[in-house]
Amino acid sequence: MKVLEIVERYVIPDRLEQKIAKGDKLLMRAWSAGCSTGEEAYTLAAIFEEARKWDSRGWDYTIIATDINKASIEQARKGVYRPWSFRKDPPQRYLKYFSFSNNCWEVAPQIKKRVHFFVLNLMENLYPSLHTSTVGLDLIMCRNVIMYFSEDKRQYVLDRFYRSLSPGGWLVLAMPELPWADSKKWKRFKVNGVTLLKKPDNLSNVAKIKGANSRSRVEINTKACHSSKASDIDDETSAFVAPDKDKVFSEFKRLVAENRFEEAKQALFRHIVIDRGNCFSSQDIYNLLDPFVRTMIDSGRFTEALTFVEQLTEYCKFEPALYIIKAFLYRELDRLDEAIVAYRQAIYLNPDAISPMLFLASTYQMVGRKDLARRYWRKAYDLLLKKQDKNEVLPYGETMTVSEAITTLEWFLKDGRWERESYLIESGSSNGGNGAFE
Known part of the structure; x- marks a missing residue:
């Protein structure tokens, strides 16, 4: 199962359950850190946009996307991509959020306006901060970035990500980057073979779901995907299988x-x-x-x-x-x-x-x-x-x-x-x- 599918099927329902339990505003906040030219951020926005259509409670979302490279951010804001920019064409249910012409994919205006791009250096003391909208986050996506940092810089970034997340918030790293996350701070959940990190929260729906016999109260896009099942989630890190x-x-x-x-x-x-x-x-x-x-x-x-x-x-x-x-x-x-x-x-x-x-x-x-x-x-x-x-x-x-x-x-x-x-x-x-x- 792809990481973004897991976000749709598990992360979104889990965070909404926590917000309902706490009486918090139903607003999902996500951050694509090291977003390069924005493909991941726009795909995430399409997932959020599609998911909320199948939930009658009227929740909303906001996404920020940052990169150290100014040229990448400028390109991301255009929202126009060559076909190879995406690993494959968008799934059928997301095609309405992209248009294809002149051998390019263009992000629909309704999705483009949902993602706020700006330059941010992860080594600088600019997060967590209200000024950069990097506080109280539900999800941080940062894959294939910290692997290029020295150990002290990795821990600097991971600590700030931890502080940027709400209790119960999720962090998605690339598989090779997972060992650098302090197991004393982060909980690990293996979802259909993919491992995600979670900032602990006693109200976590995922923490309870392993022993649950009933389906989650929140189901997202039931026509397009299966509901969460207890057997799908485990708090063990899966081993990486290298390609031949x-x-x-x-x-x-x-x-x-x-x-x-x-x-x-x-x-x-x-x-x-x-x-x-x-x-x-x-x-x-x-x-x-x-x-x-x-x-x-x-x-x-x-x-x-x-x-x-x-x-x-x-x-x-x-x-x-x-x-x-x-x-x-x-x-x-x-x-x-x-x-x-x-x-x-x-x-x-x-x-x-x-x-x-x-x-x-x-x-x-x-x-x-x-x-x-x-x-x-x-x-x-x-x-x-x-x-x-x-x-x-x-x-x-x-x-x-x-x-x-x-x-x-x-x-x-x-x-x-x-x-x-x-x-x-x-x-x-x-x-x-x-x-x-x-």
Whole structure:
């Protein structure tokens, strides 16, 4: 069962039950934290909008959505998306909240006005706060965000989320992020295999539902889904089952070989954005994306490839492989200054990665900055000498081993050859040429 389905079937009824028991106003407050370009927030609004139609008590809802990236927030406010932005088309009962034209999904005005987007840095002391509407919340969605923070920053964010929630409020994290939540503070509930966190509340309907023999007093959208059942909910964390990487790669290669680019993009989005914290390494992401980008270029879809990689980078701001691929595309477009920035970002994220240093040095040579080119060649050479396995193939590449790179750099840096020769020393496949040189 998908997380948002669980929100519809269990979280909404549970929170309404608590509000009724306490005599509180029937207003649901939700926050999509780290919302990127807003797909999750709008989908959540559609779920709330549809759910309340099947409840005669006239409850209402409000949703805020935040991200640190101003450009993402501006895009989110437009509410227009390419088909691959959603993992699949909206379910039939939600189609009325989206319109499809010119190969784009557009959010209906009635849903768009329900979501309030604004820039917020989770590291800043801006929540919980009445000013940012981050108090008394019933639900916080924050998936695949805190996994990129250091331990102290994770705990800082989780503590503030805890304080932002009402007693009995729910927090939804990605599965790999769950172990960081303090079990002494949070209660865990496994709902049909998906684990959610809950701020304790003695009046919790979910806390009582395990032993209940009767159906919940609140049923949402009974025509579209089943009611809550006691067997569905357990307070144990389910184990994560990693996808079969060999199967993933095989299926993806088949899609690319058949030029099924839209399906391939959806698969890439799922494995890079959704599953990146589960089982896919940075090298796996590179190995998936690099041949796909090259196939798109060969098919004349250069701009589409660049746009796709840029959008992936918006979701995965700390993934060096994406910046390396993006830099390669910039170089192919002769946008060398932007390529330099992207390579430097990759090196910042992974200071020990040698291949982007070689790429960066070659790019500096292209723009006539031979001093900087030599600096990065020398830095790469020093890192290569520290490698124990000289037969190791350099990450983010295909062919050049550590030993081969050392030999080539020693020859190239000797007696000022780097100033006289036209060779551009690089490693791997994203060099625009054949093999190790171009």
